[in-house]
Amino acid sequence: MTIFKYLAMVLAATLVEVIVPPIAIAAIPPNQPSKDPSVNAIAQQKPTRLTTLSEQFIMSPAASTPVATNASLTAEMAAYLQAHYETGRFMGTAIVMQNGETVFAQSYGMASLEHQVPNTSQTKFRIGSITKQFTAAAILQLQDRGQLDVQAPISTYLPDYPQGDRLTIHHLLTHTAGIPNLTSFPDYLEWMQQPTTLAELMVRFQDLPLEFEPGEQHRYSNSGYVLLTQIIETVSGQTYADYLQTQLLQPLGLENTGYEQPLAVINHLAHGYQFTGEDYQQAAYINMVVPAGAGALYSTVDDLVRWHQFLVNADNRSSGILSDAAIAAMQHPHVALDAATPDASYGYGLMLGKQGFIAHGGGINGFVSYLGSLPDQGLTIAVLSNVENANPPIMAEGLLAILQGQPASLPANEEAVTLPPEVLERYVGTYQVTPEFQVITTVESGQLYLQGTGQPKIPLYAASESEFFARVLEFRIVFNTAPDDTVESATLFQNGQELPAPKVD
Numbered sequence: 160m161t162i163f164k165y166l167a168m169v170l171a172a173t174l175v176e177v178i179v180p181p182i183a184i185a186a187i188p189p190n191q192p193s194k195d196p197s198v199n200a201i202a203q204q205k206p207t208r209l210t211t212l213s214e215q216f217i218m219s220p221a222a223s224t225p226v227a228t229n230a231s232l233t234a235e236m237a238a239y240l241q242a243h244y245e246t247g248r249f250m251g252t253a254i255v256m257q258n259g260e261t262v263f264a265q266s267y268g269m270a271s272l273e274h275q276v277p278n279t280s281q282t283k284f285r286i287g288s289i290t291k292q293f294t295a296a297a298i299l300q301l302q303d304r305g306q307l308d309v310q311a312p313i314s315t316y317l318p319d320y321p322q323g324d325r326l327t328i329h330h331l332l333t334h335t336a337g338i339p340n341l342t343s344f345p346d347y348l349e350w351m352q353q354p355t356t357l358a359e360l361m362v363r364f365q366d367l368p369l370e371f372e373p374g375e376q377h378r379y380s381n382s383g384y385v386l387l388t389q390i391i392e393t394v395s396g397q398t399y400a401d402y403l404q405t406q407l408l409q410p411l412g413l414e415n416t417g418y419e420q421p422l423a424v425i426n427h428l429a430h431g432y433q434f435t436g437e438d439y440q441q442a443a444y445i446n447m448v449v450p451a452g453a454g455a456l457y458s459t460v461d462d463l464v465r466w467h468q469f470l471v472n473a474d475n476r477s478s479g480i481l482s483d484a485a486i487a488a489m490q491h492p493h494v495a496l497d498a499a500t501p502d503a504s505y506g507y508g509l510m511l512g513k514q515g516f517i518a519h520g521g522g523i524n525g526f527v528s529y530l531g532s533l534p535d536q537g538l539t540i541a542v543l544s545n546v547e548n549a550n551p552p553i554m555a556e557g558l559l560a561i562l563q564g565q566p567a568s569l570p571a572n573e574e575a576v577t578l579p580p581e582v583l584e585r586y587v588g589t590y591q592v593t594p595e596f597q598v599i600t601t602v603e604s605g606q607l608y609l610q611g612t613g614q615p616k617i618p619l620y621a622a623s624e625s626e627f628f629a630r631v632l633e634f635r636i637v638f639n640t641a642p643d644d645t646v647e648s649a650t651l652f653q654n655g656q657e658l659p660a661p662k663v664d
Contacts, residue, residue: 431525
């Protein structure tokens with residue numbers, strides 16, 4: 160994405176969990192009963208790098224499958240993540256906790272390639288939209304203290320906000336307000352690097368028409384959490400950063416979590432990268448005022464699992480920070496996501512899935528993340544990457560499968576074969592994936608490239624004379640020929656799905 164620059168691995172911009180424009184590739188719908196509540200159905204104008212709600216953020220664990228841990232399973236999990244690391248698309252750290260005990264924890268690659276500093280469990284990563292659950296918790300804490308009401312219109316707290324009498328805090332928390340998503344604006348990549356303020360961010364969307372009647376549907380919008388940031392500051396009299404630090408993070412002992420102030424020097428903060436297929440580049444700069452309470456926090460895997468244990472484990476919960484009612488409200492399925500993901504819903508800053516799974520993912524320039532818990536099995540999994548091409552929800556799903564004695568698919572990591580230029584030229588053309596989405600293939604300097612509608616070009620590498628793969632993400636394409644040996648179509652493969660794409664003029 161810068162995750163915003165690449166092709167997002169899937170589906171739509173509705174629930175996108177990223178703060179910056181993601182890397183997509185084809186508009187391929189994900190496997191339905193899998194894990195995510197973070198993105199939707201077919202790649203629209205800004206496909207996101209995470210997959211869909213049902214596929215990437217809310218996992219579907221096997222019912223009543225006992226979780227076993229031993230040395231061989233730990234070794235299998237380590238080998239599984241090593242395979243992801245060897246693709247070049249992942250560097251970072253992962254942790255699995257069960258019943259308060261660390262079952263697995265391991266780090267891969269470098270926090271700083273420039274200085275050859277390795278990732279460790281103490282490395283801090285930008286967590287993108289995982290920030291939203293902390294913002295929601297701050298709002299509910301203020302409600303616990305009688306300082307606001309989530310059912311009240313936002314005009315109660317921001318009297319000058321246009322149409323504020325039609326919108327409630329509840330609408331903002333659940334992405335049902337209809338406010339256009341500022342990170343999907345066509346000029347977002349231009350101004351995300353510029354100096355700004357919270358008030359100036361609000362000006363970018365506050366006078367735009369609502370996309371639907373508030374409460375009518377769920378449509379993921381980072382703008383709503385920018386507004387929540389302003390409400391927290393207005394009601395508390397503190398900056399968002401100071402409020403979180405003094406009222407949530409410090410009381411919970413989350414010493415390695417915080418709000419990333421622009422240009423601040425933060426000890427042990429990883430550098431963010433994107434993988435080009437051949438090497439690494441620094442991620443595009445983003446002014447960290449821009450993500451605000453929608454995605455500006457950093458954290459470590461240790462802090463994140465401690466936070467989730469606080470949310471899901473009532474027996475060991477610190478008292479006086481958030482009421483049980485507030486935490487229950489965060490985990491309540493307030494709104495269904497859509498008809499395509501019937502088992503997934505959104506609470507307050509959390510995605511909810513089958514069998515009580517709660518999770519959220521995130522993505523921001525140079526970083527992608529996943530944090531999920533299965534409370535009935537006492538499980539929490541966190542995967543953080545400082546390479547934006549990684550797919551943490553899929554990686555977490557694989558770790559869970561290994562724990563439950565099920566197979567986990569390893570990522571492809573293969574060598575390319577060399578084809579003569581005349582073979583590559585046969586595949587040049589336009590292929591229609593959906594009525595709104597095409598992929599165009601070109602040859603430049605002996606390299607085959609593919610570009611989806613509204614997306615950057617990515618290089619393709621030959622697995623055989625007719626099959627090609629990408630290295631920047633898990634994606635394959637097979638070119639199909641007619642009896643006369645002319646290319647008549649392509650088949651795209653991603654996330655276990657395949658999509659036919661006829662060749663068009």
